[in-house]
Amino acid sequence: MQGTTPMFKQYNAIKAEHEDTILFFRMGDFYEMFGEDAETASRVLGLALTARDGGNNVKVPMCGVPFHSSESYVATLVSQGYKVAICEQVEDPKEAKGLVKREVIRIITPGIVLDDQMLAKDNNYIAAVASSGKKTSFAIADASTGAFFALYPTETGKALEELDRYHPVEIVYSEADTVLLAHCQDILGDHGIQYNGHYEHAFHLEDAEAYLKGHFQVNSLEVFGYANPSREGAAIAAAGGLLSYIETMQRSKAANITQFHLTQIDDYMVLDRATRYNLEIERSLAFNDGSPALLDILDETKTAFGRRLLRQWLEHPLTQRSEIENRLAATAEFFHAHQEREALRDQLEHILDMERITSRISYQTANAKDLLSLKQSLMRLPAIKRVVAQLKTPSFQVLDRSFDTLQDLYAFLDRAIAVDAPFSLRDGGLIRDGYNDEVDDLRSMVGDGKNWLTDFLDRERERTNIKNLKVGFNKVFGYYIEITKSQLDKAPADYERKQTLANSERYITPDLKDMEAKMLGASDRLKSLEYDLFVDIRRQLGDHVARILATSRLLALLDVHAGLASCAIRNQYTRPVPIDQGISIRGLRHPMVEQAVGATNYVANDVSFDPVSSRFVLLTGPNMSGKSTYCRSIAIASIMMQIGSFVPAEAAEIAVVDRVFARIGASDQLSKGQSTFMVEMNEVSNILNYATSRSLVVLDEVGRGTSTYDGLSIAYAIVRYMNTRIQAMTIFATHYHELTSLAQDNGIVNRSVAVDDVGSDIVFRHTIKEGPASKSYGIHVAKMAGLPAEIIAMAENALQTLEKEEKANLTAVKDEDISLREQNLQLEQFISLLADWDIEGMSVGDLLNRALALKEEAGRFLQSSDQ
């Protein structure tokens, strides 16, 4: 509790309702913070901490920021994990009786920010989670673009892993559901995510359903695919809870959220966090030195919303072959139609972030510059529609029919908003001449006043014969006449002295004051009229938010396809053919490594997988020879195809897969406090649980985080299990030469990276060939890395001794050994069943039944041992 003056009483009441925020309390041209808030803000923002009299001789800590530059301060606080409540004066201080009324008009959290300065280029996702029984769902929104959807409830761990793919900046949960909060923190971590509790009732199914129905103005949520409360209830609870949270924080309707749908994990290719990390999908492993990720290479979009859509596609590649083909056809059309593509991209270049401007329109925070940007963007739409009309692909033709060029809104904005309107909404200059008669009249009154002043100045100079007589204006005295000390004797008697300065005197006259009253009255009235008209224009645009967003979505789609086509041309990618099974690629390259080493230096390689004869590729070869690059390039090509992109190859037929897994041994997770080997095994166990025969799995150096025999044995078991039980297309890069003997199993083949021996040195050719590597080149690589000759000699000696004592003969370990152990176990169970049989104590009927059951059991046993 701060201070006891009337102002502090008002402050305390408002702060009590917003305990968990930093309260920005508007006082004149400043937002002031008090007490602990002031101490925190002064520390985080580097502001001077002062104090204000709180009554009864209490000094309350205080600091403040100017309101016109508050955004960057708010952004810093929010980025540091604080919530900021903006408390405004909600009545004109001139009209207030006593203390001016104040209210919190918005609370800003990481997921609620709308200002461009605070937003990253990518989606700014906020999520809400809800559970029902063992199933969990989440809803996701981007308040800055209007995206909104929820996941079909699924097993909690799976749902939260899926949520992780969206990189939410904020997660909202029901205050009462701390168990789910703990699950989230466990799986998604605490860094970079703000967790906020929201009213429990907002997550109750009935309340959430009613909230959504009210928002979308529908009688039933069936239109969004919601039919069964016990199946999809958690999704509705999460969506209702999230919408209620956003609107509570914004203190206004989320009018830009005009669409909603339910998604299923199976709708998209599953790519877990480790896979995205290892394949450098969104961020390169060496991003600090500016190396590009796949997203950076593919991103040739021209608009901010195009880039966001591309990123969404990369996070969620498709799994339906027909949909993939549709996307590829659309990219292909732009690939061939050079003129149309370039004409489109020339126009898109000038289109600003319409999605985010629209969000600011619906939350009534857009300024006149935003509306001018929107107008400038809308101006481009007819030309874009003309390009779309030329396109032949069916999906573009559908798009052409639904393309709304919004020219009525363009005309409206053009008529209403002044071309040079300023940022500030309170200083006039917003409304274009001719839009409103009263504005025009007031403007000419203010203009007349200025002319009058010029005439007045000329008149007074002539009358007094003072050449340097001046007319000036300040806030305290209004308009005044100024005469320097040397000319004072010429001042006429009707001049009334107002102020004495060091070198001059200031005067007023009744005429001047009359004119001043008229001009200031007109100017004040003009400013407030312009503000009101602007708010009304913004509100009128608010009625068209859904239309603007629909057009932005079409533009985003065009932008992504045209960008992918442009990228394919620049990098010589080819259109892949989605097939049902297997992979056959000629001349595959890795898009990022190719850029790093230069296209001419990159050695392209062929890839082939067959579901029967070669579904499991064991890849051997020395370090640095290109194993990882080859493995990853296959996974990347598969993802590229499934988003609708061309692939870096000469020709490619690639099976549509349900999941891609990429594990590179010993990834660095030490910050999580787990050993690298433990992390590796966790990741492998995740793959074994989730991979299917329709998946693509890349395992690179798995098993090397432990002792040689342990690692080799684990790798051996994983290879056999993956090949026989899971049967996913798998490429397993390894240093364990011993594993190459496994190629006698059906489905497993050996491939290796070709190496030229040049005397005692080796040369990497980065070419993949059939068959295993002839030997391990670890010591050669150590030599190339410059290890002292003495160490190399010692190592070669040790290697020879070890090779002689080689005990690991994996060919001797056979599946039969494993199945024999299983059979022995069954036999033991059967015998103990017989031993426990209490024949004397049984009736004849029971005896007969028991004997029949045993016979059946014996039959089953014989059958399984035959297999």
Ligand SMILES: Nc1ncnc2c1ncn2[C@@H]1O[C@H](COP(=O)(O)OP(=O)(O)OP(=O)(O)O)[C@@H](O)[C@H]1O
């Ligand atoms: N096909 C290729 N064409 C040209 N250069 C390549 C090719 N493949 C790999 N390289 C180069 O070789 C380097 C090492 O490749 P990579 O990391 O794939 O080797 P590796 O065999 O997996 O090594 P390690 O076993 O040590 O992880 C790459 O950074 C790249 O510069």
